[in-house]
Amino acid sequence: MLFKFAVKDFIDDREFKNLSPKTIEGYKLGLRKFQDFLTDEEIVDVEEVTAGVVKRYLLDLKNNRSNNPTSLNTKLKNLKAFFNYLVQEEIIEEKGNPTKKVEYVKEDIKIEVFTDSQIKQMITYFQRTMSRDKTFFAYRDYAIIVTLLGTGMRLGEICNLQWRHVDFENLTITTYGKKREYSSVPITDKLKKELREFKIYQTKCFGKETEYVFTNQTGGRLSENAVQNVFKRLKTIMNFKGVRVSAHTFRHTFAHRCLMAGMDVFTLQRMLRHSKIDMTQRYLALWGTALKEQNDKFNPLNNLNI
Known part of the structure; x- marks a missing residue:
């Protein structure tokens, strides 16, 4: 053929x-x-x-x-x-089948994450911009950053997020993204507060409640390309070295912070909505040395007289 x-x-x-x-x-x-x-x-x-x-x-x-x-x-x-x-x-x-015996190329595993200082710089930049310019875009971009940091959502999930999927009462967000599947993830009281305030501001800007949480200038769904452009501008302004400014870096940062705080790999798998645990375990392998402190602190052998 x-x-x-x-x-x-x-x-x-x-x-x-x-x-x-x-x-x-x-x-x-x-x-x-x-x-x-x-x-x-x-x-x-x-x-x-x-x-x-x-x-x-x-x-x-x-x-x-x-x-x-x-x-x-x-x-x-x-x-x-x-x-x-x-x-x-x-x-x-x-x-x-010509691909049957062609093996995948070995990849150098390097997962970039933001430092605490870089996160603070980005948050401070948007807060100052919101205070000075009082534009919808500044508030929206700030809300995107905070949501990414607080949930580890994927780019597509951020763009597809609708207000009907944000349950303020039960503190959950229903995501829709990879493989076109719905999944529920918990949110903190702090993120709930940020999103509720953003919703009030957004409704006042458009004179009505929008369908999507993060919208363009006409109140419609924000495209993946538009969010990537937000990150491109932010990269130029921040001038970070050695780390890419992207939704995936925020996702990696979320995973890193969760593991550093002692979250188990199975809980993290559910939080990140990984269909298989392989990727979650890759995080664990990369940051295993950072987890040593948690192991030293909580290891059951600590309290045994042996």
Whole structure:
């Protein structure tokens, strides 16, 4: 089968399975780039693609397009999904799957977190801006930062958050994001206070209660790109060294602080809504030395006369 027709069948199958538009767009973009590479290699049929071709493609991405290990693994994961589909549909044989023996690239595990000083700088900046300019955007961006720090929510979850999903009485937020699943996470009294005050301010600005918690200038849903632009501006203003200003860094910081305070890994897994505990354990492995103090303090052997 011609590669371009195989791609069309695969995308149709993903849409039929009701995958998110973002996931489908990722498949489209990745397979389009791979198809361009195959054209340069004068390959047009899926059965002509070998493990060697896949490896050359990944090397090209690494050497000529500066893809890091994480990006390479994401692209390989998408290719594996595509060729596994072709095997499932009996378009190619199992032994003809070119990605079967191509292993993922080893990644250097480095998870960045904000320091207490950096967090204070960001909070102070927004508080001063709110006091001086009294703009909706300053208050909104401050509320986003505080919510990220207080919940570890993902970027998509922040953008999808609606007021009907914020339960002030029971101190919970219902998130909707990755895998398009709803999950409930607890919030503190402090975050409840911040969000209630923001809601009052927001309602006065628009003359009505908005559907979404974090909105654009017209009161509609704030896009992921708009939030990323907030972080880009904040990065320029703060000029932090060695740490990326992003929703994911706030999420990592939330996880780091929870573990440092003694939270167990299973509770953290539920707080972060990880479907598997692997990622949560990665946090534990990285910050295990920091947890030594907690172990020294609470270890049951401390009180035994042995």
